[in-house]
Amino acid sequence: MKGVEEILQQHSLKNTKVRKAVLSVLMRSDKGLSHQDLSRALDVDFDRVTLFRTLHAFEESGILHKIMDPNGIAKYAYTARPAADRHCHAHFICLDCGQVFCLDEEFPLGDMKVPKGFSKTTIDVQIKGYCNKCTAQD
Amino acid sequence: MKGVEEILQQHSLKNTKVRKAVLSVLMRSDKGLSHQDLSRALDVDFDRVTLFRTLHAFEESGILHKIMDPNGIAKYAYTARPAADRHCHAHFICLDCGQVFCLDEEFPLGDMKVPKGFSKTTIDVQIKGYCNKCTAQD
DNA sequence: ATTTAAATGCAACTCTGTTGCGTTGTTTTG
DNA sequence: CAAAACAACGCAACAGAGTTGCATTTAAAT
Numbered sequence: 106m107k108g109v110e111e112i113l114q115q116h117s118l119k120n121t122k123v124r125k126a127v128l129s130v131l132m133r134s135d136k137g138l139s140h141q142d143l144s145r146a147l148d149v150d151f152d153r154v155t156l157f158r159t160l161h162a163f164e165e166s167g168i169l170h171k172i173m174d175p176n177g178i179a180k181y182a183y184t185a186r187p188a189a190d191r192h193c194h195a196h197f198i199c200l201d202c203g204q205v206f207c208l209d210e211e212f213p214l215g216d217m218k219v220p221k222g223f224s225k226t227t228i229d230v231q232i233k234g235y236c237n238k239c240t241a242q243d
Numbered sequence: 244m245k246g247v248e249e250i251l252q253q254h255s256l257k258n259t260k261v262r263k264a265v266l267s268v269l270m271r272s273d274k275g276l277s278h279q280d281l282s283r284a285l286d287v288d289f290d291r292v293t294l295f296r297t298l299h300a301f302e303e304s305g306i307l308h309k310i311m312d313p314n315g316i317a318k319y320a321y322t323a324r325p326a327a328d329r330h331c332h333a334h335f336i337c338l339d340c341g342q343v344f345c346l347d348e349e350f351p352l353g354d355m356k357v358p359k360g361f362s363k364t365t366i367d368v369q370i371k372g373y374c375n376k377c378t379a380q381d
Numbered sequence: 382a383t384t385t386a387a388a389t390g391c392a393a394c395t396c397t398g399t400t401g402c403g404t405t406g407t408t409t410t411g
Numbered sequence: 412c413a414a415a416a417c418a419a420c421g422c423a424a425c426a427g428a429g430t431t432g433c434a435t436t437t438a439a440a441t
Contacts, residue, residue, distance in 0.1 A: 118418095118419095119406085119407055119408075119418065119419065120407075120408095121406080121407075121418095121419065121420080123419085123420080124419090139397095140397075140398085141396095141397090151420085151421090152420065152421045152422075153397095153398090153421095154398090154399080154400090154420085154421070154422080155419075155420055155421070157397090157398065157399080158419080158420085159419090162419090171313065173311035173312070173313065173315055174311070175309065175311065176429090177311060177315040177316070177317060177397080177428070177429080178315070178396095178397070179315060179397085179398090195355075197357055197358070197361060200364060206358070208356075208357070208358075210355065210356055217333075217348065217368075217370055218346075218348055219335055219346070219370060219372065220335070220344070220346075220374075220375065221375065222374075222375030222378060222379070223335060223372060223373065223374055223375055223378065224372045224373045224378050225370055225371075225372040226338060226371050226372040226373070227370075227371045227372075228368065228369070228370050228371070229368070229369040229371065230355075230366065230367070230368055230369075231366070231367040231368075231369060232355055232357060232363055232365075232366050233363075233364050233365045233366070233367065234357065234361060234362045234363040234364040234365075235361065235362045235364070236358075236360075236361055237358065237359065237360030237361055240360060240361065240362050241360070257387065257388065257437085257438055257439075258438070258439090259387095259388065259389085259437080259438075261388085261389080262388095277428095278428075278429085279427095279428090289389085289390090290389065290390045290391075291390095291428095291429090292389085292390070292391080292429090292430080292431090293388075293389055293390070295428090295429065295430080296388080296389085297388090300388095314398090315397070315398080315428080316427095316428070317428085317429090
């Protein structure tokens with residue numbers, strides 16, 4: 106597993122406190138984390154806007170991928186695989202609490218047809234339902 | 244193709260102006276429409292909140308399904324198939340303009356594994372990329 | 382026609398995410 | 412190692428999606 110500082114350098118992103126802290130938290134998480142999740146998880150209090158911009162920077166660099174939860178809240182997850190290796194992300198999204206879980210399983214869905222003039226970038230599979238905690242509470 | 248009023252009745256929803264108008268627009272659309280899209284498409288000006296509540300009611304009844312676009316805006320699309328017939332929705336989502344296109348193609352993805360204690364409801368496939376208009380503008 | 386429960390409209394609010402701008406800090410280059 | 416160059420940060424103010432409470436209206440049942 107690569108180090109945080111190494112990853113930042115590879116993507117020509119400056120090595121700052123926020124970035125190291127955010128990336129470190131996300132690399133250890135098996136769930137997608139929201140802006141709010143992250144600001145709670147971080148010890149130091151960074152500016153709201155800085156955190157938003159950090160997440161954007163990571164997403165554009167391909168370090169993170171974004172998943173929208175059913176409540177319209179963006180969840181970010183660390184992208185272990187390089188962008189070139191086009192595999193198929195799969196996430197479990199809880200319809201109650203909105204948590205996004207990264208699933209291990211992968212899919213050979215490379216040959217999906219899209220309308221004329223459209224270009225594909227990624228294919229995401231979203232399994233929706235209720236997580237263990239939310240199922241138990243019903 | 245079933246009539247709007249018949250559908251509302253089948254789901255024990257009262258037959259009101261908003262509902263007939265909204266459902267009618269959505270049944271004719273091959274794209275997912277947002278709250279804003281709909282309030283523009285409707286001739287009569289309904290209250291913002293009423294429109295939100297209408298969409299919720301339709302979603303809970305299974306008449307519509309909701310897809311979140313990358314900007315965190317909910318898009319609603321008419322569910323032609325009954326809920327019992329568990330097929331796999333596929334949507335094309337434009338990373339630039341955020342439009343959600345319903346694709347015809349379907350998938351035999353019934354046997355996906357989820358963690359212990361989790362329950363599946365639906366499986367959505369999202370193909371992300373750039374639509375014909377946004378590809379042309381680059 | 383009358384009743385009843387659901388749907389509507391209005392006001393006020395919450396929260397995620399954005400934009401502009403001056404300041405700070407990292408990195409590079411002499 | 413100092414200084415310039417530019418990216419990243421913090422603050423303030425804003426924009427827009429979606430929500431909640433409550434009074435009023437309307438669809439449907441008796």
